[in-house]
Amino acid sequence: MSLNLTLCILFLVLFSTSTPALDQQKYDSLKAQLNTDILDSTRSRLLFEIAEEVGASDTLLAFSYLEQGKQIAELQDDKRALGRYHKIFGKVLTHTGSYEKAILHYDRALACFNEADDHVSFFESIKEKGNVYLYQADFDQAMNHYQTALDFYKRNNMVIGISRCLNNIGIIHKNRGRYVEALSVYQESVLYLDSVADANDIAQAYVNMGNVFVYLGTYDRALEYYGMALSISERKNNQLNISLCLSNAGVVHNKIHNYDEALNLYQRSLKVCQSLNDPIQVSNCLINIGTNYADMGEPEKGIDYVERGMEIKIKLGDERTISNCNIHLADIYYMMEEYEEATELFNTAILQKERLDEPDGIIRCYLGLGSIQFDQGRYQEAGRTTDMALDIARKIRAKEYIASAYRIKGKIAVKLGDYRSAHHYNSQYHLYKDSLLDDATSKLAMEMEFRNHSRALQQENENLRIQANLDRLVMRKRSVIFRFSLVIAAILAVGLILVLYFMRRHRKTSLKLEEKNLVITRQNLKLDQVNKTQDRIMSIIAHDLRGTIGNQLTAVEVLHRIEGDDKVEIDRKRLLGNLKNSASYSLELLENLLHWSRLEEGVSNFHPEEVRLNTLVTNCLSLFGEAAVNKGLVIKKEINGTVICTADRIMMETIFRNLISNAIKFSNPGGTITISVKEENEVIRFSVSDQGIGMTPEQVHQIQFNGGFTRRGTANEKGAGMGLTLVREFTNVHKGELSIRSEPGQGSTFEVAFPCLTSSL
Numbered sequence: 001m002s003l004n005l006t007l008c009i010l011f012l013v014l015f016s017t018s019t020p021a022l023d024q025q026k027y028d029s030l031k032a033q034l035n036t037d038i039l040d041s042t043r044s045r046l047l048f049e050i051a052e053e054v055g056a057s058d059t060l061l062a063f064s065y066l067e068q069g070k071q072i073a074e075l076q077d078d079k080r081a082l083g084r085y086h087k088i089f090g091k092v093l094t095h096t097g098s099y100e101k102a103i104l105h106y107d108r109a110l111a112c113f114n115e116a117d118d119h120v121s122f123f124e125s126i127k128e129k130g131n132v133y134l135y136q137a138d139f140d141q142a143m144n145h146y147q148t149a150l151d152f153y154k155r156n157n158m159v160i161g162i163s164r165c166l167n168n169i170g171i172i173h174k175n176r177g178r179y180v181e182a183l184s185v186y187q188e189s190v191l192y193l194d195s196v197a198d199a200n201d202i203a204q205a206y207v208n209m210g211n212v213f214v215y216l217g218t219y220d221r222a223l224e225y226y227g228m229a230l231s232i233s234e235r236k237n238n239q240l241n242i243s244l245c246l247s248n249a250g251v252v253h254n255k256i257h258n259y260d261e262a263l264n265l266y267q268r269s270l271k272v273c274q275s276l277n278d279p280i281q282v283s284n285c286l287i288n289i290g291t292n293y294a295d296m297g298e299p300e301k302g303i304d305y306v307e308r309g310m311e312i313k314i315k316l317g318d319e320r321t322i323s324n325c326n327i328h329l330a331d332i333y334y335m336m337e338e339y340e341e342a343t344e345l346f347n348t349a350i351l352q353k354e355r356l357d358e359p360d361g362i363i364r365c366y367l368g369l370g371s372i373q374f375d376q377g378r379y380q381e382a383g384r385t386t387d388m389a390l391d392i393a394r395k396i397r398a399k400e401y402i403a404s405a406y407r408i409k410g411k412i413a414v415k416l417g418d419y420r421s422a423h424h425y426n427s428q429y430h431l432y433k434d435s436l437l438d439d440a441t442s443k444l445a446m447e448m449e450f451r452n453h454s455r456a457l458q459q460e461n462e463n464l465r466i467q468a469n470l471d472r473l474v475m476r477k478r479s480v481i482f483r484f485s486l487v488i489a490a491i492l493a494v495g496l497i498l499v500l501y502f503m504r505r506h507r508k509t510s511l512k513l514e515e516k517n518l519v520i521t522r523q524n525l526k527l528d529q530v531n532k533t534q535d536r537i538m539s540i541i542a543h544d545l546r547g548t549i550g551n552q553l554t555a556v557e558v559l560h561r562i563e564g565d566d567k568v569e570i571d572r573k574r575l576l577g578n579l580k581n582s583a584s585y586s587l588e589l590l591e592n593l594l595h596w597s598r599l600e601e602g603v604s605n606f607h608p609e610e611v612r613l614n615t616l617v618t619n620c621l622s623l624f625g626e627a628a629v630n631k632g633l634v635i636k637k638e639i640n641g642t643v644i645c646t647a648d649r650i651m652m653e654t655i656f657r658n659l660i661s662n663a664i665k666f667s668n669p670g671g672t673i674t675i676s677v678k679e680e681n682e683v684i685r686f687s688v689s690d691q692g693i694g695m696t697p698e699q700v701h702q703i704q705f706n707g708g709f710t711r712r713g714t715a716n717e718k719g720a721g722m723g724l725t726l727v728r729e730f731t732n733v734h735k736g737e738l739s740i741r742s743e744p745g746q747g748s749t750f751e752v753a754f755p756c757l758t759s760s761l
Helices: 003-014 024-034 040-054 059-076 079-096 099-116 119-135 139-155 159-175 179-196 199-216 219-236 239-255 259-276 279-295 299-316 319-335 339-356 359-375 379-396 399-415 419-491 493-562 572-600 613-623 625-631 649-665 697-706 723-733
Strands: 608-612 634-639 643-648 672-680 683-689 737-743 747-755 758-760
Touching: 024 040, 040 059, 040 079, 059 079, 079 099, 079 119, 099 119, 119 139, 119 159, 139 159, 159 179, 159 199, 179 199, 199 219, 199 239, 219 239, 239 259, 239 279, 259 279, 279 299, 279 319, 299 319, 319 339, 319 359, 339 359, 359 379, 359 399, 379 399, 399 419, 419 493, 608 613, 608 649, 613 625, 613 634, 613 643, 613 649, 613 672, 625 649, 643 649, 643 672, 649 672, 649 683, 649 723, 649 747, 697 723, 697 737, 723 737, 723 747
Parallel strands: 634 672
Antiparallel strands: 608 643, 643 758, 672 683, 683 747, 737 747
């Protein structure tokens, strides 16, 4: 079985939601209570509980109970009950994959809970709404919702809520490739859960940690954590967690080609979830068993099991897993050389993945179709299909898929006799393969870092435990002394005075300790900030600066090699222009890094002086004159007279340079850029307008509130993604405002307005 298919099997298990199976005894008990003489408010509550209980296994029945409960709540105008109706409705819709509708119901639930002043339900709904965004892979929205709920839970010391938010935040870190952060968050969750001895949630945290180690490729550590989770689940007889641990362990054995043990674990998991009547986990197990049989060389059995699992997913309305099943079946039919069936399944999956907006799945389908067309000798079609996969893979920076696409294109070029292209494609294939090896090395380093961090935490916990024991012993001794002092005080008044004296002294000591702890805490926070700043600077230097310097070295090496060789024909002017652009980008990146690091570290570097803004604009334009000429841009200056302002020259020059640079970078050739400086009522307004590619409202919002972002310019220019962040921060230092007006395809206008004592000449 291909690596892609194995990764998809892993995806099914790692991202399956731990929805509780239907508890038949609880369901029967709730239905029996409905038949008794109860208040309407109690009846609506029971109806909602039943709907939530059956929501994962029978959505139509759940909707029926929800509608009955809603009618009662509306008659009583019970906002809390209506909020619960919308919350459970959103949860059921999430199970079916109707995410947009689910978000609408969660928003209505939030409005109802807010009106009912039910804070706990309000923030619980925020957390569950974050789950919807997590399923949609909208990690920024999901993180915002989890952080909001987490703050509330921490303020109210709600440990279970804290741990579940941390677990979900860990999933986001894992999906973004931040494995050390994910492991640290999971470990923090376990520390909270230890305080309340919540074994089931601790087991879930261990499962999540095991999932991260699977991504890191350290399968022995993954199996270790799955084993710890399984031991806890068996001790607590949590059958659902037992099934999940067995299934995930099966995935690991499948990845290391231990197919017999994987099959044994999958079958044990299937037996457990069948006893629970859990259709979601049953279908996952059937699909995993099917793909494992295909890996074992028994494709017919594989098709049978995958189709059985797919039938359950169709009943549940799980479109994402249905589309994955079509890809599994297509891969198996491809193994069997039944190309027509495989092609039909890949085409069906493409339509489903496009509707679900899953580029990863679309790429896998196009690569599969390209392989089929290649095997059938349809080389031109195979090349076009593979190019479609390659375009999408580049957009999402999926290195493994890019490498696979270049490998197929290399084989096609060989068949067509185009050996020059074949050599190029094979070079690209090995380049991305080497990059994947570098990623694997980085992941291994992350895992080693986590181990060291884990040992440090364990040692810290042991020190805290010893300190706690010592504190208890000290407190016991003090208690004995205190009681003895009370006995003496009954006889001698002097004893009472001594006790009061020692109590006051103890209080002063405690206050001093608290002050010292506060100082240490502040120092630790400052050190954390410095470390984060250094890590980000090193990341940018390693990624962007290394790339540009590499380009410069390559250009210099080419010039050196051909110097004096008149036989070599090369566009020296273009090569030197590229070298100059690369060096300019490196310099701009270093300057922005310097300013940004000082801001992040809180270094005060604000030195106001009298500045001629006209001169600053002219100086900045001189830096980009060649870039503007190369694009055929017309730059208009709208500056009446000379504007003199009291401001920080370096910060103001940084603002002007970054805004002008962005306008040139994202302008179409032949466009016009308008630069304006004017003074209105002691307010300086500097604006840069272009006719370039513009931005969406979401991108504008990201710049103004969440920081900058990076993308290629119209001439494929690079950026580090921090220029607009510096503009915003330096504008704030001058107590000004940054406003942005932009439309896609219509251009953008950036305006910086700040108060200043000015004089016009």
